[in-house]
Amino acid sequence: MFATARRSTFITQPLLLAGGLLVCVLAGILAVKYVAVAGVNPMKLAALPLGLLLAMALVLDKEKLFIAILLLRAGGDVVLSVSKFDLGGYAIGIGGLINLMVLLIGAMFLVREPRALPRNVLWPWAVFFGMLVVGVVRAPMMGDAIRISLSLMSYAAVFMIAHYMVAHGRDFRFCVRVVMWSAVIPVLGGLWSLATGRSGDPSEFRLAGLFAHPNIFAFYLVLVIALALYVMKQPDTRSRGWLGMFMLLLLGLLVMTKTRSAWISCAAVFGVYAVLFERRYLIYLAMAPVVALMLPEVRERVLDLGSGNEYYTYAKLNSFAWRQLIWESGLNWMQPSQYALGYGLESFVFYSVKFFPLAGGKAYGAHNIYVQIFFDLGVVGLGAFLLIFLSMLRELYAARHVDKLGSAIVILLVIAYLVAGFSDNMLGYLVFNWYFWFICGAACATWRGMRQQRERQAVQSVPGEDPFATTSRERAWR
Secondary structure, three states: OHHHHHHHHHHHHHHHHHHHHHHHHHHHHHHHHHHHHHOOOHHHHHHHHHHHHHHHHHHHOHHHHHHHHHHHHOOOHHHHHHHOEEEOOEEEOHHHHHHHHHHHHHHHHHHHOHHHOOHHHHHHHHHHHHHHHHHHHHOOOHHHHHHHHHHHHHHHHHHHHHHHHHHOOOOHHHHHHHHHHOOHHHHHHHHHHHHHOOOOOOOOOOOOOOOOOHHHHHHHHHHHHHHHHHHHOOOOOOOHHHHHHHHHHHHHHHHHHOOHHHHHHHHHHHHHHHHHOOOOHHHHHHHHHHHHOOOHHHHHHHHHHHOOOOOOOOOOOOHHHHHHHHHHHHHHHOOHHHOOOOOOOOHHHHHHHHHOOOOOOOOOOOOOHHHHHHHHHHHHHHHHHHHHHHHHHHHHHHHHHOOHHHHHHHHHHHHHHHHHOOOOOHHHOHHHHHHHHHHHHHHHHHHHHHHHHHHHHHHHOOOOOOOOOOOHHHHHHO
């Protein structure tokens, strides 16, 4: 027997040594090839070691990795944009690697603890995912369709990860703090852009900060402002003065983005808060437009809507009239036979060259999530998408008994998202969507747990009831 063991060791050791040498040689060859492709771009050179680092962090602690991604991702657009490799016409870089990490974290949580996610959260997303599969199969450009479907799946992953974090002891206020701390880098970037005159729009100065577009920065600021208002109004908050100054800074940056729909969303948040909680905020709201119109940047954006509303040859349309024209052109071009399932994901962009009279050979998005989804996925896909929001709004409305202020603010954020979707491509703003869906998921999970705890306490206080009895909803939560 010992002779057999020695013979086996004698055979396996050289094989392991040869295998190790082969791996080292292949790694060396790949490293040389990688450096040749990356060139002298430091961000491209950093992609490979960063990918290995992310993979190690994923194995060691996926929750901390996800929190680190949230803390840093808001300030990463400008840096990550220069790390992309051109692979067959598709740009892939460190940003895509981070997106993959988020999807893997969500999948690992789902596989490991499938019962921690309530069914009323899971099944609306499952229906929408089914429509995404249909949209990819029917898409005129499958590569673009797969890319956008992975982005949409990452939103669901972030929403679901928030549920698992709450189930593991985190709560809504912890998640709010994570999002607010993530604003440090973007705010510093916004101040730097103001100081240097760096604009996110080549035609006029619009503050984009470190984001790819001013609109993304604007809606991110609205989210952080609403969360800062929530924290400032908590009874145990000590640094209200600093928070107030921080909110004023955020409001100033929001004005400089010149995103009108974000201005309206922010005003709606403060308006509803004033009606429900503190009427004196109505005075501030009444004064805000007067002060804002004194700024030339605001005045020009408001007056722009009063001209260029009619389309004729060589006419220059304002932004809203331009949007109306592309919506009407796309919907009129659609065949009734495609109303049910649409033309496939990203088909609006693909066919806009044909139906939009101002295309000039360039493809355009709808700048309206409802028109875009209806064109791409039909009535069924649009219904599945709205079902996600309906389910979420029901959860948030039921939470008004456990956190009235938080419930009102998150509901307002959701409604603002849906309203802004009529004039902005909200689904295309990946970074903002991560923070938005993370807050929504954390809110639903935290307040659902608080409601169920109150229900258990109420059952235990009733004589004759079994204090250890659990309902089906409680078992699903656990």
